[in-house]
Amino acid sequence: MVEARGVALDMVRALFFDVFGTLVDWRSSIARESKALLAPLGHDVDWSAFADAWRDEYQPAMEEVRSGRRPFVRLDDLHRENLDRILPRFKLDKLADETRASLTSIWHRLDAWPDVQKGMRRLYAKYRLAPVSNGNISIMVDLARHNDFSWDTVLGAEIARDYKPNPAAYLASARALDLAPSACMMVAAHSSDLAAAAKCGLKTAHVARPGEHGPGSGETKPSVPVDFAARDICDLADMLKA
Amino acid sequence: MVEARGVALDMVRALFFDVFGTLVDWRSSIARESKALLAPLGHDVDWSAFADAWRDEYQPAMEEVRSGRRPFVRLDDLHRENLDRILPRFKLDKLADETRASLTSIWHRLDAWPDVQKGMRRLYAKYRLAPVSNGNISIMVDLARHNDFSWDTVLGAEIARDYKPNPAAYLASARALDLAPSACMMVAAHSSDLAAAAKCGLKTAHVARPGEHGPGSGETKPSVPVDFAARDICDLADMLKA
Numbered sequence A, B: 001m002v003e004a005r006g007v008a009l010d011m012v013r014a015l016f017f018d019v020f021g022t023l024v025d026w027r028s029s030i031a032r033e034s035k036a037l038l039a040p041l042g043h044d045v046d047w048s049a050f051a052d053a054w055r056d057e058y059q060p061a062m063e064e065v066r067s068g069r070r071p072f073v074r075l076d077d078l079h080r081e082n083l084d085r086i087l088p089r090f091k092l093d094k095l096a097d098e099t100r101a102s103l104t105s106i107w108h109r110l111d112a113w114p115d116v117q118k119g120m121r122r123l124y125a126k127y128r129l130a131p132v133s134n135g136n137i138s139i140m141v142d143l144a145r146h147n148d149f150s151w152d153t154v155l156g157a158e159i160a161r162d163y164k165p166n167p168a169a170y171l172a173s174a175r176a177l178d179l180a181p182s183a184c185m186m187v188a189a190h191s192s193d194l195a196a197a198a199k200c201g202l203k204t205a206h207v208a209r210p211g212e213h214g215p216g217s218g219e220t221k222p223s224v225p226v227d228f229a230a231r232d233i234c235d236l237a238d239m240l241k242a
Helices: A026-041 A047-056 A058-066 A075-090 A097-108 A116-124 A137-147 A167-176 A191-199 A233-239 B026-041 B047-056 B058-066 B075-090 B097-108 B116-124 B137-147 B167-176 B191-199 B233-239
Strands: A014-017 A128-133 A184-188 A203-207 A228-230 B014-017 B128-133 B184-188 B203-207 B228-230
Touching: A014 A167, A026 A047, A026 A097, A047 A058, A047 A075, A058 A075, A075 A097, A075 A137, A097 A137, A116 A128, A116 A233, A128 A137, A128 A167, A167 A184, A167 A191, A184 A191, A191 A203, A203 A233, A228 A233, B014 B167, B026 B047, B026 B097, B047 B058, B047 B075, B058 B075, B075 B097, B075 B137, B097 B137, B116 B128, B116 B233, B128 B137, B128 B167, B167 B184, B167 B191, B184 B191, B191 B203, B203 B233, B228 B233
Parallel strands: A014 A128, A014 A184, A184 A203, A203 A228, B014 B128, B014 B184, B184 B203, B203 B228
Antiparallel strands: none
């Protein structure tokens, strides 16, 4: 596909990054930090299962907004509601409000995969870079500080007031940079995100994150047509000659 | 005032920057770049007067939006309309559409005052930094690239969909960072901006730009009470011990 669309790819001016799973390892970070917070309080659960359960509430919660059944609400608030929903399953329903707030804030300090910082620096020299994530602006700002990400501004759900994969999230982000959708490339570890971006006219790059949902559980390659399929962000920088 | 409000000032987490005039010298840049574009086409006008005339249309154009008489429209579009309005006065009403677009794009590559880059780097080490400008996101992204500004994300008018000094511009920016207004400090060379920010509960820092509107024509000090009055951004970094 690269050859066939070569000329169009020369027109790419901005890279839009999915963040949870693509740039940061939410599962290990949530498991580790939740344990660090709750174990000293005497709690002991399967921390990876806890992270998975929390994340499993993510899509259904956003679907309420995407479907129009609920006005836009920021991901921090959805994370907190989702936490409240899963705590009884882990016999953690006695947790104080303050502890719940501390748990929710862990989403602001997730660790990046090891290739990200180096790869992004290279890409920054050639392209405008922005997160186009479902995370709200303050999560993105905090993750960038925590991991030394290089990007030009935060775009995505909070700017669009809608969640991916609804078209508004991609199109409002392109518009904010005065760019046609075809001048933007969505970079994600999730084929569904890339399929939706492509439908809006964006170029697409898949990044393999074979361990996103635990060992052997993550997308090793795209299940939809994409412009690039990379092993990681440095590999993508190689492909884009950045 | 610093002493009296010392404790509250320790709570400041983010600095919000006005941009046109405070961080960048719009007048010299517009005059120089307009001349560079139009002189080779055979045009000769008073380029500083041209810059002033263009800027003079800025507040009336935004007032249409602030007053609710007109839905929110981005500053790039207002700049273009304002240009069309002033061209006849300079006998430039025959300029092609493409040339008008090139002139309008000059607002994306204005030069910073000489103290800004160094001062911002120091402030970045201690605070979250964001432009809270009436410029749209793409102008801010381009100005940051052009001048190597350090900030965490672009906030301000396009996020709020309202123009300063309306309260929404300040309050939506604080909310985007999950901060109380009192945890944010507006930094500006314009007393009117600071007065409006203070009314919303933000802390305030004035930066002197005695030449903003030409030699001897700019605010050398604030005409309203502020928390800090600095000579430039490096001086502000000194005052904030950054």
